[in-house]
Amino acid sequence: xxxxxxxMGKSFLANLSQMKNNMDxxxxxxxxxxxxxxxxxxxxxxxxxxxxxxxxxxxxxYKKNIAYSQSFLNESISAxxxxxxxxxxxxxxxxxxxxxxNQPYLKNYSQKIGLSIDSILSAANRSxxxxxxxxxxxFSSHPFEYNADKSAxxxxxxxxxxxxxxxxxxxxxxxINVTGGELFGTIGSGDVxxxxxxxxxxxxxGEMPTQNDIDKVKDFHTDLLDKLxxxxxxxxxxxxxxxxxDNRILNLxxxxxxxxxxxxxxxxxxxxxxxxxxxxxxxxxxxxLPKSLVDYL
Amino acid sequence: MGISRVFDISKRSLATYQKAIDITSHNIANAANANYxxxxxxxxxxxxxKSAQFVWGTGVKIDGIDRVRDRLVEAQIISNAQSYSNYNxxxxxxxQIEQLFSEPSELGIGNLMTKFFNSWSELSxxxxxxxxxxxxxxxxxxLADKVRNVNNDLNTIRADVFSEFKEKxxxxxxxxxxxxxxxxxxxxxKSTNQSPNDLLDQRDVLVNDLSKLVNIKVHYDQNxxxxxxxxxxxxxxxxxxxxxxxxxxxxxxxxxxxxxPNPIELNGGELYALSDTYSNKITSYQSKLDLIMNKLVESxxxxxxxxxxxxxxxxxxxxxxxxxxxxxxxGDILSDPAMIAASSDGNxxxxxxxxxxxxxxxxxxxxxxxxxxxxxxxxxxIGNQKLTNEKLAEANQMVLENxxxxxxxxxxxxxxxxxxxxxxxxRSFDASAKLIQIANQMLEQIVGLI
Numbered sequence: 001x002x003x004x005x006x007x008m009g010k011s012f013l014a015n016l017s018q019m020k021n022n023m024d025x026x027x028x029x030x031x032x033x034x035x036x037x038x039x040x041x042x043x044x045x046x047x048x049x050x051x052x053x054x055x056x057x058x059x060x061x062y063k064k065n066i067a068y069s070q071s072f073l074n075e076s077i078s079a080x081x082x083x084x085x086x087x088x089x090x091x092x093x094x095x096x097x098x099x100x101x102n103q104p105y106l107k108n109y110s111q112k113i114g115l116s117i118d119s120i121l122s123a124a125n126r127s128x129x130x131x132x133x134x135x136x137x138x139f140s141s142h143p144f145e146y147n148a149d150k151s152a153x154x155x156x157x158x159x160x161x162x163x164x165x166x167x168x169x170x171x172x173x174x175x176i177n178v179t180g181g182e183l184f185g186t187i188g189s190g191d192v193x194x195x196x197x198x199x200x201x202x203x204x205x206g207e208m209p210t211q212n213d214i215d216k217v218k219d220f221h222t223d224l225l226d227k228l229x230x231x232x233x234x235x236x237x238x239x240x241x242x243x244x245x246d247n248r249i250l251n252l253x254x255x256x257x258x259x260x261x262x263x264x265x266x267x268x269x270x271x272x273x274x275x276x277x278x279x280x281x282x283x284x285x286x287x288x289l290p291k292s293l294v295d296y297l
Numbered sequence: 298m299g300i301s302r303v304f305d306i307s308k309r310s311l312a313t314y315q316k317a318i319d320i321t322s323h324n325i326a327n328a329a330n331a332n333y334x335x336x337x338x339x340x341x342x343x344x345x346x347k348s349a350q351f352v353w354g355t356g357v358k359i360d361g362i363d364r365v366r367d368r369l370v371e372a373q374i375i376s377n378a379q380s381y382s383n384y385n386x387x388x389x390x391x392x393q394i395e396q397l398f399s400e401p402s403e404l405g406i407g408n409l410m411t412k413f414f415n416s417w418s419e420l421s422x423x424x425x426x427x428x429x430x431x432x433x434x435x436x437x438x439x440l441a442d443k444v445r446n447v448n449n450d451l452n453t454i455r456a457d458v459f460s461e462f463k464e465k466x467x468x469x470x471x472x473x474x475x476x477x478x479x480x481x482x483x484x485x486x487k488s489t490n491q492s493p494n495d496l497l498d499q500r501d502v503l504v505n506d507l508s509k510l511v512n513i514k515v516h517y518d519q520n521x522x523x524x525x526x527x528x529x530x531x532x533x534x535x536x537x538x539x540x541x542x543x544x545x546x547x548x549x550x551x552x553x554x555x556x557x558p559n560p561i562e563l564n565g566g567e568l569y570a571l572s573d574t575y576s577n578k579i580t581s582y583q584s585k586l587d588l589i590m591n592k593l594v595e596s597x598x599x600x601x602x603x604x605x606x607x608x609x610x611x612x613x614x615x616x617x618x619x620x621x622x623x624x625x626x627x628g629d630i631l632s633d634p635a636m637i638a639a640s641s642d643g644n645x646x647x648x649x650x651x652x653x654x655x656x657x658x659x660x661x662x663x664x665x666x667x668x669x670x671x672x673x674x675x676x677x678x679i680g681n682q683k684l685t686n687e688k689l690a691e692a693n694q695m696v697l698e699n700x701x702x703x704x705x706x707x708x709x710x711x712x713x714x715x716x717x718x719x720x721x722x723x724r725s726f727d728a729s730a731k732l733i734q735i736a737n738q739m740l741e742q743i744v745g746l747i
Contacts, residue, residue, distance in 0.1 A: 001706055002706050002707070002711065002714075003706065003711065004335075004705050004706060004709040004710055004711040004714075005328050005329070005709070005710060005711060005712050006328070006329070006330075006331055006705045006709040006710070007702055007705040007706055007709065009329075010331070010698070010701065010702065010705060011702065014698050036401060038392075038395050038396060038400075038680070039395045039398070039400055039401070039676050039677065039679055039680025039683065040391070040392070040395055040679075040680040040681075040683035040684040040687065041680075042680075043677045043678075043680035043681040043684055044677065046400060046401050046673075046676055046677055046680050047673050047674065047676070047677035049401045050400065050401055050405075050407045050669070050672075050673035050676060050677075051669075051670065051673055053401065053407070053408060053411075054407065054408075054411045054658075054669050054673075057408065057411040057412065057415060058411065058414075058415065058418075058658070060415075061415035061418050061419060062418075064419055065418065065419065065422050068422050068423065069422065129423060129426070130423075130425055130426070131423065131425070131646055135646070136644070136646065137640075137642075137644040137645070137646030137647040138644045138645070138646060139425055139644075139645045139646045140645065159644070162642075162644050162646060162647060164646060164648075165421075165648070165649065165652070166421070166422050167418050167421060167422075167652050167655060167656075170659050171659075173652070260401075292712040292713055292716070293712065293713040293716040293717065294712060294716055297716065297720075
């Protein structure tokens with residue numbers, strides 16, 4: 001093949017340009033740490049990274065929901081433990097009332113029960129982040145209150161049975177509240193507040209409370225322990241869901257890393273190789289390109 | 298035969314080799330000119346004389362000056378230049394388009410759409426929270442801003458492509474006029490039996506430049522006149538130049554000849570690349586993005602309108618709508634976040650509706666995929682088209698470089714070769730001069746006898 005001067009120059013420049021392009025690509029990968037800086041770097045990889053990033057963002061959002069739910073649930077458990085503590089005191093008090101030596105002091109016991117009702121009412125009306133723990137989904141007012149003459153406790157909102165559901169996975173929705181209906185039943189007909197008020201009134205009049213009222217309070221105590229156990233189970237479930245999400249997000253991030261991140265050692269070696277090739281090209285070109293027959297005539 | 302004949306032969310030889318050295322000098326002077334085609338003196342024996350039953354040689358002469366070239370290689374260069382320019386230009390424009398989507402990053406529509414749905418999911422946990430309501434509005438505004446920017450940038454690129462098409466059309470017309478002028482000059486040289494080699498080189502450059510812009514067919518007649526057609530429509534010859542104008546016909550950007558109202562079938566060169574990106578690619582990307590956004594608006598509004606805000610009002614749209622690339626959020630909601638409907642029953646603590654809107658992210662609403670999956674497919678499609686064009690441009694560039702190397706191998710100057718020619722011609726010139734000296738001495742000898 002006949003080799004002209006223009007050919008040698010063109011060939012050298014074309015190869016040099018190719019090498020510089022390769023070096024530029026490797027350089028960009030090293031300083032961004034990413035093999036995919038634009039969709040055309042790897043269209044398939046971009047598709048995967050976009051979908052994986054979406055899953056990671058959703059997972060992180062579910063984790064936020066779980067963290068909030070845990071706080072709400074802890075607050076509910078704390079309020080129920082407060083009520084449970086009060087129920088323990090009341091059961092002890094009922095035992096004391098049955099003791100004949102305490103009969104002269106029934107009015108004092110009436111006052112103690114009155115204070116317990118106030119405590120239970122206070123815990124039942126507790127709120128977290130503007131939401132009444134046992135008020136269902138109606139936050140327009142606190143859910144329970146004495147009537148005007150304090151002869152009964154009444155429900156203050158239309159409904160206390162609304163469920164507080166939280167999305168903690170693509171298809172997983174978890175109820176995180178114990179509704180007022182579940183915990184206290186229908187207010188006004190044999191609920192714990194009004195049973196205690198009935199007991200309190202009897203004691204104030206120097207009479208012994210009816211066994212029916214005492215049984216209702218004891219039944220409430222049993223239900224309360226069930227609800228505490230239920231709330232504890234949900235809390236454990238949320239912990240597990242959180243740990244699983246952590247694990248899933250880690251795996252997804254690992255997949256993104258495999259798809260996108262640069263093996264710096266490999267890239268640096270490749271860059272050095274390209275630099276070496278370029279130096280050889282420069283050296284060869286500088287000694288060959290200027291030579292012609294003219295130099296020897 | 299007289300001694301004077303030696304003078305004649307030598308004189309002719311001196312003139313021939315001097316001219317040959319001129320041509321070689323011209324070659325050496327253009328050694329670095331990539332568009333130059335080396336020239337060769339066609340040296341042949343002068344017509345012999347017949348006298349006294351003998352045929353006497355009369356020396357040497359130059360029959361003509363040839364351009365050393367290969368028509369086949371040059372035709373292939375023109376054809377490949379059209380393909381390379383098309384793929385390269387498409388790759389450049391698609392590179393600009395893919396950049397404006399900012400993918401894959403946190404700033405892209407994909408991530409902002411996910412954040413929008415996540416903000417609803419978080420609102421569903423505490424539907425009465427003003428902070429989370431504002432968060433829904435901010436995430437919707439961020440998404441709307443990015444969608445607007447992408448659409449504006451796509452429109453800007455489309456307008457730039459339109460302007461560039463116009464500039465390139467003007468360039469085509471200018472090149473055609475210049476080729477016509479060169480055809481005329483070449484013809485006038487030919488008619489006086491002169492070699493218009495340098496003019497032919499300059500015209501070849503113009504034809505090559507034209508082939509980078511648009512798909513052309515070139516035909517050369519016996520006088521080396523170039524007749525060119527663009528997309529099958531006559532463009533230029535030695536006596537006439539057609540002019541072309543740009544037009545948008547049926548939403549397709551194309552060329553139309555001044556003497557023919559039918560659109561030209563573009564299939565190569567930068568003009569085809571610009572036409573294809575303007576008429577097909579950008580509009581296709583925009584319509585796919587529009588489909589996704591319309592579905593987002595429709596599905597969000599359908600659910601939102603069925604729910605209740607904090608004031609127990611219902612039937613409220615979250616988005617005003619999506620048109621001309623603008624995702625518009627309900628102005629009332631922007632001024633009063635309490636109007637965001639998150640509840641399905643009117644209770645402020647009910648977040649079921651917000652959860653349903655968050656669930657749109659997991660619902661296959663379009664082409665059997667979720668909205669974000671549709672968007673990811675669009676981005677992957679843009680990346681694929683850019684990569685395909687980039688690779689095809691690289692492949693065509695390699696072919697083109699190879700063909701140009703072949704052309705250079707045949708047509709461009711080798712200093713070594715030219716210097717060898719110079720030495721050869723110089724030796725012949727020296728020998729001819731020596732012959733004159735010898736003939737002179739012979740003549741002196743004869744004159745000395747008298």
